[in-house]
Amino acid sequence: MIIAKRKPVNEIADMVAPYKKVTVVGCRSCVAICLAGGEKEVKMLISALKVKNRKEGRKQEFDGLVVERQCEKEWIKEVEERILDSDLVLSMACSLGAQTIGDMYPEKIVFPALNTGMFGVPEEQGVWSEKCVGCGNCIIHTTGGICPIARCAKSMLNGPCGGSSNGHCEVNLDIDCAWYEIHERLKLQKRLDLIEKVNPPKDWSTAHYGGRRIYTREDAKLTQHQKKGKEAVQ
Amino acid sequence: MKSGSNLEKILEGGTFGVTAEIGPPQSANPEPLIHHAKMLKGKADAFNLTDNQTAVVRLSSIASAAIIMREGVEPVIQMTCRDRNRIALQSDLFGAAALGIKNVLCLTGDHQIFGNEKGAKNVFDFDSISELQVFDTLRREGKQPGGQVIKDPPKVYLGCAENPFATPYEFRAARLVKKVAAGADFVQTQAIFDMKMFEKWMDEVRARGLDKKVHILAGVIPMKTAGAARYMKNKVPGMIVPDEIIDRMKKASDPKEEGIKLCLEQIEILKNMKGVHGVHIMAVAWEEIVPRIVESSGLLPRPSFK
Numbered sequence: 001m002i003i004a005k006r007k008p009v010n011e012i013a014d015m016v017a018p019y020k021k022v023t024v025v026g027c028r029s030c031v032a033i034c035l036a037g038g039e040k041e042v043k044m045l046i047s048a049l050k051v052k053n054r055k056e057g058r059k060q061e062f063d064g065l066v067v068e069r070q071c072e073k074e075w076i077k078e079v080e081e082r083i084l085d086s087d088l089v090l091s092m093a094c095s096l097g098a099q100t101i102g103d104m105y106p107e108k109i110v111f112p113a114l115n116t117g118m119f120g121v122p123e124e125q126g127v128w129s130e131k132c133v134g135c136g137n138c139i140i141h142t143t144g145g146i147c148p149i150a151r152c153a154k155s156m157l158n159g160p161c162g163g164s165s166n167g168h169c170e171v172n173l174d175i176d177c178a179w180y181e182i183h184e185r186l187k188l189q190k191r192l193d194l195i196e197k198v199n200p201p202k203d204w205s206t207a208h209y210g211g212r213r214i215y216t217r218e219d220a221k222l223t224q225h226q227k228k229g230k231e232a233v234q
Numbered sequence: 235m236k237s238g239s240n241l242e243k244i245l246e247g248g249t250f251g252v253t254a255e256i257g258p259p260q261s262a263n264p265e266p267l268i269h270h271a272k273m274l275k276g277k278a279d280a281f282n283l284t285d286n287q288t289a290v291v292r293l294s295s296i297a298s299a300a301i302i303m304r305e306g307v308e309p310v311i312q313m314t315c316r317d318r319n320r321i322a323l324q325s326d327l328f329g330a331a332a333l334g335i336k337n338v339l340c341l342t343g344d345h346q347i348f349g350n351e352k353g354a355k356n357v358f359d360f361d362s363i364s365e366l367q368v369f370d371t372l373r374r375e376g377k378q379p380g381g382q383v384i385k386d387p388p389k390v391y392l393g394c395a396e397n398p399f400a401t402p403y404e405f406r407a408a409r410l411v412k413k414v415a416a417g418a419d420f421v422q423t424q425a426i427f428d429m430k431m432f433e434k435w436m437d438e439v440r441a442r443g444l445d446k447k448v449h450i451l452a453g454v455i456p457m458k459t460a461g462a463a464r465y466m467k468n469k470v471p472g473m474i475v476p477d478e479i480i481d482r483m484k485k486a487s488d489p490k491e492e493g494i495k496l497c498l499e500q501i502e503i504l505k506n507m508k509g510v511h512g513v514h515i516m517a518v519a520w521e522e523i524v525p526r527i528v529e530s531s532g533l534l535p536r537p538s539f540k
Contacts, residue, residue: 153345154315154342154356155358157363158364158412161361161472162396162472164472165400170471170472180402184402195408197415198364199363200367201368201379
């Protein structure tokens, strides 16, 4: 899922200070699970901002709400009135949610309350780690199920480098060396031959480096007729 | 001959080789390079010009090489994958070859977190092994990874580094197999302090027949202080410095002399180790000591092919 972290309250307070009516919009999806922008976090942020405003003698009106998935137009549509009724939308979703609202209502100003970090997984309560960078051409079947693009600081395809120290990464000795892990995993699976052959350079054009990616599936797209019918129902 | 470089002639001719390192200055001033080139001329077969080592911004490796060549000193340029994508790496290789540079060391590169521009965006389009493979294909077939075939490919002698002291230890000789398969002609190892561990790695290297396929230059670092030894043990990931060595440096009345003595002892062992084809002396910020170390090791005069 997408892992995000809330910006410091002071930074958010400075961002929103010029606006009278602020609608804070959380999301029940990834950011709720990583404890950054769910229902509870929306309430907590609003009370923190209110406390700060009381101390500093600033008057602002806050409205807080949470949508199912902020990256999907249908869910935003349901709260359209409260969005339009604000001077500022403060999104507590990942950047995808914030951008979805912004794209739907271009006249509305939408600010991010979170820093969107990574594709990651919860390792244990309160710990999330990055495991994918969305390169668009998965190779983990050749690396023991461990992604070196995301988990090696140098995204090496022929690691480990000379900085692998006691199985840790030279960049941060608290982090496991991805290629050390790959070696151990492949050894366990008796597939070490995979690590002993030279991996040629990767074609990065499927990653972000090829420009903004838009995936389409013709068979899933609605026809003009179907689109009209859907609009009529709504 | 792949490049006709002095280093290639030495190593392919079976002579015990000597390479050393010159660190380019952190400025636009060429004088320190000229000074070191004059001082070191004839004291080693070729000199590595580091490429923004530890990610600290320095005068570029290729420009430094061109400067020392004017003094009649042969360079080994280092090309890391940290700062350049495949377009820039190939372009710089062409440029270097056009300037007359013949020895190229392929490296993945230290991460920018260690340097003085921590906010930099890194590249790592290649790693050292894919870089070797691409450069080797270029020099042999003139074929670029994108598929284009060029006329007048670069004639270069290709090297790499390898660290026998990084984990997993059991994979380090296998990783050299990959570098040889990718096209490496010579390898300069990480600095050796744990000689027993290095010998173990060499056993595996010989068992795989690698010493017959690639020229192994064993890395040494002369140390000035016990602090330097401790620093390398504790702060440089992938480096192993046994406590006996730190103790010896600590107890020495003249640590500099002890450091030189230690380095000479290491070179003596390496000279007699089967499969080792030379030494690579990394006198970090102590280039002045290189002539004395080479001389005292009985490795002077260096053969000349002119």
